[in-house]
Amino acid sequence: MFHALANPARFLRLMAAIRPWAAGVAVLGLLSGLGWGLLYSPPDYQQGETVRIMYIHVPSAWMAMFIYAVMAGASGVTLIWRHPVAELAAKASAPVGAAFTIICLVTGSLWGKPMWGTWWVWDARLTSMLILFFLYLGYIALWEAFDDPARAGRAAAILALVGAINLPIIKFSVDWWNTLHQPASVLTLEGPKIHPDILWPLILTALGAKGYYVWLLTLRVRAEILSRQARILRFAAATDRRAG
Amino acid sequence: MSAFLAIVGRDLRLGFGAQGALLTTLLFFVLAVSLFPLGVGPEPQILARISAGVIWVAALLAALLSLDRLFQGDQEDGTLDLLAQAPLPLGLAALAKVLAHWLTTGLPLSLMAPLLALLLQMDSEAIPVLLLALLLGTPSLSLIGAIGAALTLGAKRGAVLVPLLTLPLLIPVLIFGVGAVEAAAYGLSASPHLLLLGAFFAGSLALSPFAIAGAIKLALE
Amino acid sequence: MALTVEGLACIRGERQLFTDLQFRLAAGEALLLHGPNGSGKSSLLRLLAGFLSPAAGKLLWDGAAVSEDTDAYRARLLYLGHLDAVKPQLTATENLAFFAQLMTGAATAAAEDQAKQALEAAGLTRQRSLPARYLSAGQKHRLALARLLLSPATLWLLDEPTNALDSASVAWLGAVLQAHRDRGGMVILASHVAVPLPGARQLTLPEGRLA
Numbered sequence: 001m002f003h004a005l006a007n008p009a010r011f012l013r014l015m016a017a018i019r020p021w022a023a024g025v026a027v028l029g030l031l032s033g034l035g036w037g038l039l040y041s042p043p044d045y046q047q048g049e050t051v052r053i054m055y056i057h058v059p060s061a062w063m064a065m066f067i068y069a070v071m072a073g074a075s076g077v078t079l080i081w082r083h084p085v086a087e088l089a090a091k092a093s094a095p096v097g098a099a100f101t102i103i104c105l106v107t108g109s110l111w112g113k114p115m116w117g118t119w120w121v122w123d124a125r126l127t128s129m130l131i132l133f134f135l136y137l138g139y140i141a142l143w144e145a146f147d148d149p150a151r152a153g154r155a156a157a158i159l160a161l162v163g164a165i166n167l168p169i170i171k172f173s174v175d176w177w178n179t180l181h182q183p184a185s186v187l188t189l190e191g192p193k194i195h196p197d198i199l200w201p202l203i204l205t206a207l208g209a210k211g212y213y214v215w216l217l218t219l220r221v222r223a224e225i226l227s228r229q230a231r232i233l234r235f236a237a238a239t240d241r242r243a244g
Numbered sequence: 245m246s247a248f249l250a251i252v253g254r255d256l257r258l259g260f261g262a263q264g265a266l267l268t269t270l271l272f273f274v275l276a277v278s279l280f281p282l283g284v285g286p287e288p289q290i291l292a293r294i295s296a297g298v299i300w301v302a303a304l305l306a307a308l309l310s311l312d313r314l315f316q317g318d319q320e321d322g323t324l325d326l327l328a329q330a331p332l333p334l335g336l337a338a339l340a341k342v343l344a345h346w347l348t349t350g351l352p353l354s355l356m357a358p359l360l361a362l363l364l365q366m367d368s369e370a371i372p373v374l375l376l377a378l379l380l381g382t383p384s385l386s387l388i389g390a391i392g393a394a395l396t397l398g399a400k401r402g403a404v405l406v407p408l409l410t411l412p413l414l415i416p417v418l419i420f421g422v423g424a425v426e427a428a429a430y431g432l433s434a435s436p437h438l439l440l441l442g443a444f445f446a447g448s449l450a451l452s453p454f455a456i457a458g459a460i461k462l463a464l465e
Numbered sequence: 466m467a468l469t470v471e472g473l474a475c476i477r478g479e480r481q482l483f484t485d486l487q488f489r490l491a492a493g494e495a496l497l498l499h500g501p502n503g504s505g506k507s508s509l510l511r512l513l514a515g516f517l518s519p520a521a522g523k524l525l526w527d528g529a530a531v532s533e534d535t536d537a538y539r540a541r542l543l544y545l546g547h548l549d550a551v552k553p554q555l556t557a558t559e560n561l562a563f564f565a566q567l568m569t570g571a572a573t574a575a576a577e578d579q580a581k582q583a584l585e586a587a588g589l590t591r592q593r594s595l596p597a598r599y600l601s602a603g604q605k606h607r608l609a610l611a612r613l614l615l616s617p618a619t620l621w622l623l624d625e626p627t628n629a630l631d632s633a634s635v636a637w638l639g640a641v642l643q644a645h646r647d648r649g650g651m652v653i654l655a656s657h658v659a660v661p662l663p664g665a666r667q668l669t670l671p672e673g674r675l676a
Contacts, residue, residue: 079458134412141408145399148478154462155395159409162391162455166413169444173416180423232479250566250576254555261554322548328516330567331540464516 008225011085015218022215029208037201053111059205060104061125064132067097067213072164075157087153090160091143092220096213098136104129124178128171135163247332248340255344265310269349270356272309276302277360288365295364296425300418303353307382308410311389312403314345319397319463328464335453342390350382373428380441381421387448388413394459416444466527467491468620473522475508482508483671493646495662498655500670506655510622514544543618547625549609553598557589557608560597565615579615587611602629613641621645623654
């Protein structure tokens with residue numbers, strides 16, 4: 001790990017190359033998707049204009065889950081191949097995923113208020129998102145809990161994998177719980193059935209969000225690599241000074 | 245086999261002893277459950293309605309209390325090094341410790357729960373199901389909690405971190421466990437919920453030794 | 466029977482502790498590790514015990530890479546670190562019997578007998594049924610070292626074994642080490658102070674110079 005990170009030039013170059021493309025996808029996707037959805041898509045006959053918040057809420061939910069999947073995959077690579085950049089990619093992704101989870105929760109709350117008159121509703125999706133938020137927080141906390149970054153990285157990787165295996169089970173159990181406790185009511189934020197006029201803005205926004213995530217990831221991993229290098233150099237300078 | 249039983253025996257002796265976790269776990273359980281009538285009011289219908297959830301949540305929290313010490317004592321005095329050198333695979337050694345942990349926390353909690361269920365006016369038909377569900381669910385608590393305990397060995401504020409890491413992963417146990425009891429209270433079959441609890445236990449039993457052993461090896465480096 | 470180490474390098478945290486370590490240890494031989502604090506003596510011992518992975522280099526037993534059969538390698542060694550691994554609530558006999566059962570799979574009664582014999586050899590017969598919290602530091606450490614008498618391991622890895630021992634106990638340890646080597650066993654030992662290990666080769670870390 002020491003050696004790979006001492007010369008990460010190839011990765012830094014790769015990430016610098018990806019970055020403008022990711023930014024382009026982000027800008028195009030988000031502008032077109034959100035613009036279409038928020039401004040031009042049809043209002044729902046039941047919910048009226050407030051349904052538009054779905055165009056932020058749903059892609060955020062997808063992103064929160066997608067990023068966790070990426071984190072789990074990167075964690076698997078970390079544990080099997082000990083690749084240092086995979087470890088940093090997972091670490092860098094976590095706050096981004098947590099942020100998308102918060103956006104999903106907040107937009108869910110804002111969506112629910114005009115419809116149901118309450119700021120929070122325990123429907124299946126919001127509850128699963130809340131639990132996912134706790135999983136993200138636990139992962140981030142584990143990184144911060146150790147002085148040795150190598151130890152933190154591998155412990156966090158194990159946690160991410162355990163969480164990934166558990167996540168479908170958690171989702172299933174929350175859906176089950178929800179149907180048990182909400183017999184017939186439509187207390188759900190599922191939104192209208194998918195119609196092309198609604199599907200396309202969602203897809204475009206989701207693509208744009210992914211582009212944004214990749215762009216952000218390249219910046220954050222670069223920052224992690226540089227800060228590790230700085231620490232290595234500082235340490236080497238200190239020991240040289242002592243010996244010299 | 246003898247090595248496995250030796251670990252269970254030793255941990256049981258330590259767990260039931262004066263410095264063991266048994267009494268504090270049970271006391272916390274009783275205390276936590278007793279707070280609810282004080283907080284919510286003594287109306288029997290309300291208490292009966294929330295009894296399943298309250299007992300399950302209190303059992304979860306009580307079982308988690310002693311988890312951070314599961315491996316820490318052995319790490320602090322060097323026994324973990326010995327366990328890692330033994331011919332017995334580390335995953336099995338960890339499983340032995342988890343078994344002892346369950347015998348000193350989950351099992352006593354499950355046996356005490358029916359008494360607390362009476363205090364909370366739970367439907368008498370549901371109480372045997374409560375016992376069975378807890379017996380099926382608490383092993384999963386110990387197994388998944390052990391993953392959290394092993395991951396946080398030597399971490400700063402490890403004791404606070406273990407519940408944060410473990411509770412989200414245990415939500416299915418809570419949901420199915422309460423579901424079983426409430427089904428019984430409404431006169432429905434609790435089997436689907438109990439089967440799911442059993443499946444979750446089987447899955448945890450199969451997979452968590454790998455995670456626990458991996459986490460312990462990290463701590464040994 | 467020989468342990469061979471080739472080109473071994475170790476990195477802890479982000480520090481490089483030693484590089485290109487090389488030595489071969491045959492049956493009956495002993496290796497004494499010297500070096501200032503932080504030079505990597507403990508890390509080398511833990512690496513040889515299989516707790517750490519080397520950053521580079523190879524570990525070979527009788528010419529075959531240890532990584533191909535770590536279980537067999539682990540069964541051949543005993544690592545005793547700084548800590549005594551003694552539970553204060555359990556008696557001296559219970560502590561040792563647990564070790565015997567753990568390492569050899571002996572049944573409870575047999576393990577207790579072996580434990581009693583080891584305690585006698587270590588001069589702790591009177592403390593046999595005392596909870597270990599009543600033992601002095603030196604007695605606890607002798608209890609920890611008594612494990613050497615119960616282990617079937619060939620390779621002994623000891624980190625500062627003479628800590629808290631009085632001179633009589635140090636002499637006893639020397640006799641135990643010699644008996645082990647006479648039987649064909651191998652010893653690698655890290656120590657600040659003099660240890661009775663006649664004919665031992667000396668390895669100074671971090672330079673890795675073998676004398």
